[in-house]
Every structure is written in C-alpha cells, then in structure tokens.
Amino acid sequence: MSATPIDGDVAARARDWHHGLQAVVCDVVEPWAHGTVLRATGYPSYYDFNLVRVEDDPGMSVAALMRFADEALAGLVHRRVDFDLAAAAEPLRPGFEAEGWRAERLLWMRHETAPPPAGPDLAVEEVHYDAVHELRAIWDREDFPDVDPGDYPAHAREVAMRRHAQVLAVRERGEAVAFAQLERDGAAAEITQVYVHPEHRGGGRGTAMTRAAIEAAGDLDDLWIVADDEDRPKQLYARLGFRPAWTTMEFQRLPASASW
Numbered sequence: 001m002s003a004t005p006i007d008g009d010v011a012a013r014a015r016d017w018h019h020g021l022q023a024v025v026c027d028v029v030e031p032w033a034h035g036t037v038l039r040a041t042g043y044p045s046y047y048d049f050n051l052v053r054v055e056d057d058p059g060m061s062v063a064a065l066m067r068f069a070d071e072a073l074a075g076l077v078h079r080r081v082d083f084d085l086a087a088a089a090e091p092l093r094p095g096f097e098a099e100g101w102r103a104e105r106l107l108w109m110r111h112e113t114a115p116p117p118a119g120p121d122l123a124v125e126e127v128h129y130d131a132v133h134e135l136r137a138i139w140d141r142e143d144f145p146d147v148d149p150g151d152y153p154a155h156a157r158e159v160a161m162r163r164h165a166q167v168l169a170v171r172e173r174g175e176a177v178a179f180a181q182l183e184r185d186g187a188a189a190e191i192t193q194v195y196v197h198p199e200h201r202g203g204g205r206g207t208a209m210t211r212a213a214i215e216a217a218g219d220l221d222d223l224w225i226v227a228d229d230e231d232r233p234k235q236l237y238a239r240l241g242f243r244p245a246w247t248t249m250e251f252q253r254l255p256a257s258a259s260w
Contacts, residue, residue: 007245011154013222014108014246015084017188025049025159034058035084037072043155046075047252048218051080057088062095078256086229089249096251107229110222113241116211120204124212125168129160139195147254166190170205180209187221189191193227194233206233210240 023029026049028039035055043049052069060068069079079101083089086105093103133153140149160181169179177200181193191213196205210225217223225242227234234242 006178008224010110011070011246013110014110014224015059017185017190017222017224018108019053020185022049022053023084025162032068032072039073043151043159045078045150045152046155046159047078047080047152049159050076050078051082053082054083054085054088057085061100062092065092066099077255081251083249083251086247086249092251093206093249099253101251101253104252105229106250107227107234107244108246108248109225109227109234109237109242110245111214111217111225111241112243116240120208122170122205122208124168124170124208126216127167127176127179129157129165129167132167132169132176135176135179135197136196138192138197142198148238161183166216168209170208172200178205178209180213182216184217184220187223188224189217189220190224190226191217192226207236207251210236214240 001249022038025043026038026040028037028041030037032052035058036055038049038051038053040046040049050073052065052072054065058065066079069081073079081096090105097103103189126193136156138150138155160183163183163185166182166184167179168182169176171177178196179193180191182197183190183192194206194209194213196209214223224245225237227237229247
C-alpha cells in the first residue's frame with residue numbers, strides 16, 4: 001500500500017481539508033518558522049486541536065522540536081507535534097520514541113470507487129451521538145488504558161455537534177456493538193471514526209459500518225478516511241474503494257499518568 005504512487009493534487013486536497021477543520025475549531029492559529037501553532041483554548045484536552053504543526057522539513061533536532069513544543073503548548077498537560085510530511089518526520093521517530101513520545105504514521109485515503117463491493121448484510125441505522133457513548137469509552141480504554149480521559153469526551157462531543165456529525169450503528173440485542181461517524185463540509189466529507197466492540201470483531205461489522213458511511217455520504221467531490229499506515233484497517237478501506245492520498249506523522253507525549 002505505501003508503495004502506491006500518490007497524486008500531488010489529491011494530497012494537496014487532503015491537506016487542505018485537514019488544515020481547514022483545524023482552522024475552524026482552533027481559536028489560536030499562529031505561524032512559526034516551519035508551520036503553524038494551533039490551540040483550541042476551549043478544548044485544552046482535545047489533543048487533535050492543540051499542537052505544533054510542521055509543514056516542511058524543519059532541519060531541527062528532536063530536542064529543539066521538544067523545546068519549541070514546550071513553549072508553544074505551555075500550560076497543557078500533553079505535547080504534540082504533527083508533521084505534514086511523513087518523510088521528514090521518519091528520521092526523528094527513534095528520538096521521540098526514546099523520550100517516551102508516541103509516534104503514529106497516518107495514511108489519508110480518498111474514496112475513488114463507487115459503489116463499494118457487496119458484503120455482510122447487517123442492519124445499520126442512524127443513531128444519536130450519545131447512543132454509542134459506551135462504545136466510545138471502551139475504545140478510549142483500549143487505546144489509552146492508563147490515561148484519564150478527563151474532559152476529552154465532552155470536548156469531542158461538542159466539536160462533533162458543531163460539525164453536524166452523522167452517527168451510524170449496528171445494534172445487537174438492543175446494544176450498539178459497532179459504529180461509524182461521518183462529518184461533512186460543503187462538497188467533501190470524512191469518515192472520522194469506525195469502531196467495533198472487541199467481542200464482536202471478525203463478523204464483517206467493520207466492513208458494514210464503513211460501507212454504510214460511504215453510502216450515507218452520497219455524491220461528493222471528496223470522501224476521506226484516515227488509517228494507521230502500519231496497521232490492517234487500510235487494507236479494508238482499500239477493498240471498499242479508498243486509495244492513498246497523503247501520509248503524515250504524529251508525535252505525542254500524553255499526560256504523566258500514561259504508561260509510556
């Protein structure tokens with residue numbers, strides 16, 4: 001997957017979509033020598049909107065980037081540095097990880113094949129955001145078992161409501177066991193979340209959720225989804241018609257309660 005050529009125009013559109021969302025949510029958008037410092041002062045524990053964005057190859061050491069992040073994100077319990085260019089970030093990865101930061105290489109993908117191929121016939125319904133609250137909590141505990149979520153769930157909910165998020169779910173015996181979230185803006189949209197309860201994986205529910213979100217999005221100029229570039233979901237998304245568009249890297253130091 002990572003060897004597939006990426007179209008420069010499509011990569012630029014993915015970047016513009018991502019930067020545009022950050023600009024809408026963040027009330028502090030300040031340029032620096034190699035990118036932008038972003039802060040959403042109303043959502044200080046929402047890591048995705050309180051960060052240092054690196055938009056070129058900064059030619060800086062890990063120590064220098066950490067010092068800059070300490071200054072730019074002073075007062076926050078976390079630190080985060082996002083690279084628009086994964087190739088510029090990769091040589092720095094060992095240094096960040098040695099200091100206890102979590103690294104994640106992300107693959108942005110654009111839907112290019114319609115309709116998606118047939119799959120499991122599961123009943124998918126649109127539900128209220130709060131109908132999958134317990135699934136979101138399980139997901140948080142699975143990904144960050146040693147981190148107190150604090151105000152993050154409330155902040156994430158408020159941002160999603162501002163984005164008019166559409167939530168789709170599969171219920172079994174009255175309980176939601178899988179969900180997907182779709183957020184729109186003009187002629188573009190992003191499937192921002194797809195999650196299946198750990199005890200209900202392997203039955204095609206993730207495929208069903210992603211397919212339902214694609215169908216709910218309808219006819220758009222761009223439909224995006226983001227996958228861990230070092231994990232398996234990108235293979236599922238590829239089977240459903242998504243193609244590589246842009247690769248980024250995130251470095252994050254979580255609060256002191258985190259085990260890493």
